[in-house]
Amino acid sequence: MDRLPTIEDVARAAQVSRQTVSNVLNTPAIVKPETRKRVEVAIRKLAYRPHASARRLRMRKSSTIAIRLDPMTNGISGALLDRFLHALTEQADARGIRILLFTAADPAAEIEQIRKLRAGADVDAFVLTATFHGDPRTEWLVEHDVPFVTFGRPWGVNDMNNPKHLWVDVDGFAGMREATLHLIDAGSSRIGFVGWPSLSGTGDDRRRGWQAAVEERLFPGDGDLAALNLSVEDLLEDARDAVVALLESDERIDGLVCASDTLALGAMIAAASVGRSDLPIIGFDNSPVGQAIGLSSVDQALDEVARGALELLLGETGGDLVRRDAAAAGDTRHRLITPHLVIRQPLRLLAPDAVSIPTATKNAVGNHRNGKESQ
């Protein structure tokens, strides 16, 4: 084709109407996924650029987005960011964008890496993960006018709608509320929450989801919420010990929701060790470990997170980087993805031998985090 492709060319290639192409570009949610996909393929194939791209910065031929990959990964929950990386790489690749990895020991080191990568003109934009209260990285990126998007809300910042901070996040409140309502619908009436200590933006959000469902449907008495609310580090052993104590102090508990699959597996082991291997437990993250043992869990819809991150950076189609200004951006500066509950029938664990519960459990679990101990 000698001229630039038009919207008509795309419509013809995708065998749809001009209006459908326009819908895919402007209001994709109203287009059937198969149709949308067909149009997107045609757009890519023809390298069609909608007029909106006039306000976009064209990237170099081989556009690159960089993301930090941590040296170590926590066996259960850490895999979440690996799965996000797979989704991001796949979807970026479909737009002709490469993903570059770097490492950094802490936020200051990450800023330094970003500075270097920018100086070398190697990288066009950055994806940041694991935002937290008082995160210095995003402040620096905004100040230096570096294109970026975060997987994670700007926790603790007054204005979550700052147009210079593009973000995608998963609605942990909605996910944990749904999980709790599921247990209530299935007959649970006294449901504990196993979460992380505050201030954890993500953890507190999930805790509020549990609390909302309990208050809506179970009308807890004075002090009940506090008694049912555990806060532990994201460690199997800590969760197990806390849940053993909870179950032993309150025999009426008939369900648990947990802020991560790591905590949920600790809770499963605890329940088995006090003879309650049938206790309903729901985790969060839908991790490979959870899937393998049949743990019910809240799935973060990482494909949608990755798509959202790229769309915020690049626009709905094509591979041109957008530096959105506040006026033009409208409501496309952030995405809150609704996760979905996955219910499974779990493998049930045998209680450790009665004689040696503490030791046997200790050994069985003590090696999980550092497998080399017992070599």
Added chain:
Amino acid sequence: MDRLPTIEDVARAAQVSRQTVSNVLNTPAIVKPETRKRVEVAIRKLAYRPHASARRLRMRKSSTIAIRLDPMTNGISGALLDRFLHALTEQADARGIRILLFTAADPAAEIEQIRKLRAGADVDAFVLTATFHGDPRTEWLVEHDVPFVTFGRPWGVNDMNNPKHLWVDVDGFAGMREATLHLIDAGSSRIGFVGWPSLSGTGDDRRRGWQAAVEERLFPGDGDLAALNLSVEDLLEDARDAVVALLESDERIDGLVCASDTLALGAMIAAASVGRSDLPIIGFDNSPVGQAIGLSSVDQALDEVARGALELLLGETGGDLVRRDAAAAGDTRHRLITPHLVIRQPLRLLAPDAVSIPTATKNAVGNHRNGKESQ
């Protein structure tokens, strides 16, 4: 420092002798790890280049190595390559090398991606994973003189020592032999093997390790090895069904070794469902899933694999790419890493309800691979 750093500068900075620096550069295995690390830090800090680097191609300032990341990851075994990627990124970063990700649906698409990345001069070298019999990628890379290293041996090729094919691999034979000997030492005398169908280079290597240990120590009778040797796809359900059949047909079996943690978890579920949740089972990969449920497994030492891959490409120190010619390369063209056995006390699984073994098990497991089924 106005002049180029010398070996004496490195020795002074690391507070060791000149000879020790030389040893680190030439025969690192004889240097204590702490000392070696100190010297390597000094080498990096001073940007010291040994004379050997004269025969190296200097990379551009921001050197880049590319690796394929698959869109989907198998929940249990797929995480292995994610863990390799973490190790590779960390160790590359310490040498000032970036890792670039791309995707490819099949080997032909991977070759096309490599061609494009080379054409754009974006990438200096490639790391390939999952080599297989008749792998067209490595042949293409050798023909086109592209610097690369594979994680995986050139299976099915007559000359594994082709100097143009740098490779690192894990000695699956040694790992599986050690696992089998461990069970024999602990009292097992009839040990089954759960592996993949041939021709799987990796799987056949692991199978031979089991066979060697059994032949050395248990003197199997005619047909015993064949009866104890299962071949199934790397799926939980397939392993479970095959192991149920094996255990029901042969009650004397008192141990199982498996070519992956996926197969081992299937075997654990099978053992529990026939009332043998105490059957000793060892997996392979030391996956996060295995660690979480206390599965004994063979650890692939991925840090060593990553280090080996980079050393083959870049030399023992520094960030200069090596195109080794056969004469200069000596025995540094491949690395066979010895894995190590990690023994844990497993969580024991409760047999599914007696009445409904097949269905309950089916449901519990049927959702593992596609969690959305039961939403």
